[in-house]
Amino acid sequence: MKAAVIVFPASNCDRDAKVALTEMTGKAPAMVxxxxxxxxxxxxxxxxxxxxxxxxxRCGAMASQSPVMRSVKAHAEKGGAVLGICNGFQVxxxxxxxPGALMRxxxxxxxxxxxxxxxxxxxxxxxxxxxxxxxxxxxxAHGEGNYYADDATLxxxxxxxxxxxxxxxxxxxxxxxxxxILSEKRNVxxxxxxxxxxxxxATGGTDGRALFKSLIETLS
Amino acid sequence: xxxxxxxxxxxxxLDPQGKAIGHAxxxxxxxxxxxxxxxxxxxxxIAGSDADKARADIKAxxxxxxxxxxxxxxxxxxx
Numbered sequence: 001m002k003a004a005v006i007v008f009p010a011s012n013c014d015r016d017a018k019v020a021l022t023e024m025t026g027k028a029p030a031m032v033x034x035x036x037x038x039x040x041x042x043x044x045x046x047x048x049x050x051x052x053x054x055x056x057x058r059c060g061a062m063a064s065q066s067p068v069m070r071s072v073k074a075h076a077e078k079g080g081a082v083l084g085i086c087n088g089f090q091v092x093x094x095x096x097x098x099p100g101a102l103m104r105x106x107x108x109x110x111x112x113x114x115x116x117x118x119x120x121x122x123x124x125x126x127x128x129x130x131x132x133x134x135x136x137x138x139x140x141a142h143g144e145g146n147y148y149a150d151d152a153t154l155x156x157x158x159x160x161x162x163x164x165x166x167x168x169x170x171x172x173x174x175x176x177x178x179x180x181i182l183s184e185k186r187n188v189x190x191x192x193x194x195x196x197x198x199x200x201x202a203t204g205g206t207d208g209r210a211l212f213k214s215l216i217e218t219l220s
Numbered sequence: 221x222x223x224x225x226x227x228x229x230x231x232x233x234l235d236p237q238g239k240a241i242g243h244a245x246x247x248x249x250x251x252x253x254x255x256x257x258x259x260x261x262x263x264x265x266i267a268g269s270d271a272d273k274a275r276a277d278i279k280a281x282x283x284x285x286x287x288x289x290x291x292x293x294x295x296x297x298x299x
Contacts, residue, residue, distance in 0.1 A: 058288055065285060094288065101290040108236050148233065148291055173234070 003029035013049035020196035024212035037067040043219035047088030060090030089190035100149030106173025110143040116168040125218035129210035136207035138193035145192035147174040228259030
């Protein structure tokens with residue numbers, strides 16, 4: 001599986017994503033600067049966590065307009081896999097690759113801790129390596145992870161099996177405890193928790209490995 | 221021309237910041253304050269003198285970048 005990680009000014013999990021991908025795939029991903037309009041030929045694009053453009057205007061709003069995102073959209077439209085983590089999820093909703101929006105946490109506090117998630121959906125390239133209903137622990141670190149969409153959109157996401165991860169104990173007020181969702185074609189996943197931070201037991205857990213393994217098995 | 225764009229959360233969208241401001245005002249001795257909603261004011265200088273064109277252009281700017289219409293609405297004021 002060939003992967004690329006997009007780097008925006010003030011991305012700060014781009015290197016975590018690189019380390020995780022290198023560990024799992026055995027080769028380093030391409031690191032693509034936001035001003036580049038061309039993506040290398042890859043199977044997976046990761047939009048990492050961080051504070052792209054200082055979260056100016058709205059989280060992810062400026063990044064969604066950057067030159068590289070046109071190529072990411074084209075990659076997604078062709079059915080290519082895209083994984084947006086944390087700020088990457090915000091960029092994906094601002095780019096309309098995923099529905100809804102991420103708002104200020106209901107408690108107004110930045111939440112930084114490991115959280116338990118329930119894997120709600122294993123029919124995806126990202127989660128086929130998990131068991132349905134399995135509990136996993138991923139860290140979260142965000143101030144704006146409160147997922148919002150209107151009721152019709154939420155019903156549709158649930159009806160189509162596009163809610164992939166749900167919080168066991170909601171840390172941010174997210175609608176229907178949603179932590180991660182898929183696009184209609186199921187090739188784009190946005191999630192607030194950080195699977196790339198739990199691939200090495202030395203840094204707190206290995207529950208994220210199955211996500212990357214699923215992708216490698218599907219995309220290689 | 222000068223334009224002001226007011227971006228606010230749509231009705232029905234929870235505004236935790238507005239709620240916190242409301243609580244703080246109540247605590248400061250302003251019990252008459254009910255619901256508080258917080259928004260953004262963006263001031264723009266626009267070249268040209270065609271107000272209709274400016275308004276249409278700013279609407280496009282709002283739809284493309286200034287507001288996230290999933291959760292926000294906007295009002296445009298031209299001077």
